[in-house]
Amino acid sequence: MRTIGHFIDGVETTGSSTEFQDVFNPATGEVQARVALATKADLDAAVASASAAQPAWAATNPQRRARVFFNYVALLNQHMDELAELLSAEHGKTFDDAKGDVLRGLEVAEFVAGAPHLLKGAYTEGAGPGIDMYSMRQPVGIGAGITPFNFPAMIPLWMLSPAIAAGNAFILKPSERDPSVPVRLAQLAIEAGLPKGVLNVVQGGKATVDGILEHEAIAAVSFVGSTPIARYVYATAAANGKRVQAFGGAKNHMIIMPDADMEKAADALMGSGYGAAGERCMAVSVAVPVGDATADKIIAALRPRIDALKVGPATDRASEMGPLITAAAKSRVLGLVDKGVEQGATLVVDGRDFSLQGYEGGFFVGPCLFDHVTTDMDIYKEEIFGPVLSVVRAKNYEEALELPSKNPYGNGVAIFTRDGDAARDFAARVNVGMVGVNVPVPVPVAYHSFGGWKASSFGDLNQYGTDSMQFWTKVKTVTTRWPSGIKDGAEFQFPTMK
Missing domain, CATH: 3.40.309.10 (Aldehyde Dehydrogenase; Chain A, domain 2)
Structure with a gap:
């Protein structure tokens, strides 16, 4: 029987997993594969790989990072039917619907190819006497995404694309019910030129989710699932000092x-x-x-x-x-x-x-x-x-x-x-x-953003669009003054721009 593993440091592996879960063919009810469930050591290995890869990836200029996504989009288009068939076999949705799943994720990968523009900071000359000021957007470090079974291509791509384009490393925890497509997405990302370790996939259940929410090296978490779990993810991640967005259920x-x-x-x-x-x-x-x-x-x-x-x-x-x-x-x-x-x-x-x-x-x-x-x-x-x-x-x-x-x-x-x-x-x-x-499913296009209100969403920034670049980055503001503008003597009052 086929075993679906994790994707850590650029290779598929079952790691140290000792527990496995059946993956069904929903059309027949038969078991078609099994998926490895991560141990703490597997998650730690993914985090270690991400930690090693992220600094060099963040130091890569945004235009070169964007070129990886140009390649990635081309590969996603090239492998569209393969991904749709793999998705349908584990999820059960029709082939055309599965292609739509991949395509709506691909559109966000297309959007983040414009990351160099989206990541620009701001500059003010002469903010005060001899003082210039500028801001820059820097990656948060390591991000994580916890995604549901119903869109095993689209929602992972919604999360990993802006996070990685912004200079972060990313750990994806997909649903264990249809785990194959996320691993294939990671393989194609490496083929597109993404350095190993920048994207890792860790399979698992609640224990793996809790490990992500509590891991001190993970700075930000994005989640999509039911409202009770979204509340839990939001509260737990926030209590552990993480930036978090959690999207829940709907009616x-x-x-x-x-x-x-x-x-x-x-x-x-x-x-x-x-x-x-x-x-x-x-x-x-x-x-x-x-x-x-x-x-x-x-x-x-x-x-x-x-x-x-x-x-x-x-x-x-x-x-x-x-x-x-x-x-x-x-x-x-x-x-x-x-x-x-x-x-x-x-x-x-x-x-x-x-x-x-x-x-x-x-x-x-x-x-x-x-x-x-x-x-x-x-x-x-x-x-x-x-x-x-x-x-x-x-x-x-x-x-x-x-x-x-x-x-x-x-x-x-x-x-x-x-x-x-x-x-x-x-x-x-x-x-x-x-x-x-007169539009029954008003999912916004990739350059707007996706997000509900009330019990459907926890956190103040939506998925994809410009909101995603804000979520996966932090702002640093620099105030500069050179010697010719510095007065002699110490100044003890709170600084003003008078």
């Missing part, structure tokens, strides 16, 4: 106004609600039609689309939705659907008994659609992370606006309408970090 709403194009809105709900089997932090899990007539229209438009949805393995390129990641994920989703029925929601489409011939052991759940969901139900309050769409009917626009605004999560939200005034008002007033107007 994304899509408001459907009476004037919306119902066919386009239904298409948007299908892709955003059932794409990747709902295992996206930006998935729309709550549809909010304004008025009963709008609700009836959108459900009528959804029914035939759900019936026609092709659910299957990633090896079938015609598949539109694949399985969930594990048996435990499937069990949890089915339990929440059961709970929704018990609590009085109307299950319009029931995907609980879905079975695919030849893949009976796979972790498939068919698409589910609930109507008449209320805010006190578990299917509304919890992030389901499965192919379950809930319809919460709103009496009017203000009630629809209030739902995402008062929800504890604040990752993404969308409104579908033809009314520019309504869209503008909604974008200005809704209490959510990322807003789509």
Whole structure:
């Protein structure tokens, strides 16, 4: 059986690992590989490699660091299909969706090729009598990223690209459920010209996470996962003196106004609600039609689309939705659907008994659609992370606006309408970090930044974009005065610029 190891000091290795975890094929339910779980010695080896490599990498001028990313982008494009197939085999998402996973990460690698401009400091001549002042951005040292299973290419690239372009060394702790793609990303980075030790990958579970959060040599940590773990990571890393950003869960709403194009809105709900089997932090899990007539229209438009949805393995390129990641994920989703029925929601489409011939052991759940969901139900309050769409009917626009605004999560939200005034008002007033107007999954492009509000995000700087360069660097400000500008005698008052 294939064993997936760590990537330390430029080579793949199982290190001193004595524990291993099964990696499943989600479409069949069969074990296809095992992944080594790091010991403390493995993490220490990765940190030692990063510590040895980082000073020389930081001393490399930003333009030369950027050239590595030009090479890296070319290699990611060249190996796109290979990465997508590897990703699909362990995650279960369709091949085209897997390519999108890689591409959205690649875009951030493209963006950081502009790091020389983004890392420029500021200069003031004559800030005081004979005094000049300038600031510079310097790397924090060693950064770490703890990434989730649902985007094993995109989110690692979101983290490692700006961190490394800024002059840091980086340690990636990916999900142990689909660990192969992160190792391949590291191998391609070395091929692109990245010195060994600048990027290390350490597999593992909670013990490895805790080791990262507590390691005195690691200066900054970025995390994406569930909200309870994000709170833990943020508190623990901060208590250990680290800079930290931690992104949590979501409950994304899509408001459907009476004037919306119902066919386009239904298409948007299908892709955003059932794409990747709902295992996206930006998935729309709550549809909010304004008025009963709008609700009836959108459900009528959804029914035939759900019936026609092709659910299957990633090896079938015609598949539109694949399985969930594990048996435990499937069990949890089915339990929440059961709970929704018990609590009085109307299950319009029931995907609980879905079975695919030849893949009976796979972790498939068919698409589910609930109507008449209320805010006190578990299917509304919890992030389901499965192919379950809930319809919460709103009496009017203000009630629809209030739902995402008062929800504890604040990752993404969308409104579908033809009314520019309504869209503008909604974008200005809704209490959510990322807003789509006739865009169901409003993930910003690489030169903006990604980040939610409320319980979806902990920390004050977002991922990628200019925020990432601020997060992975620290500012040093230098005040200079040369002898001709220095008065004779000591000055005992607090310095001013008079």
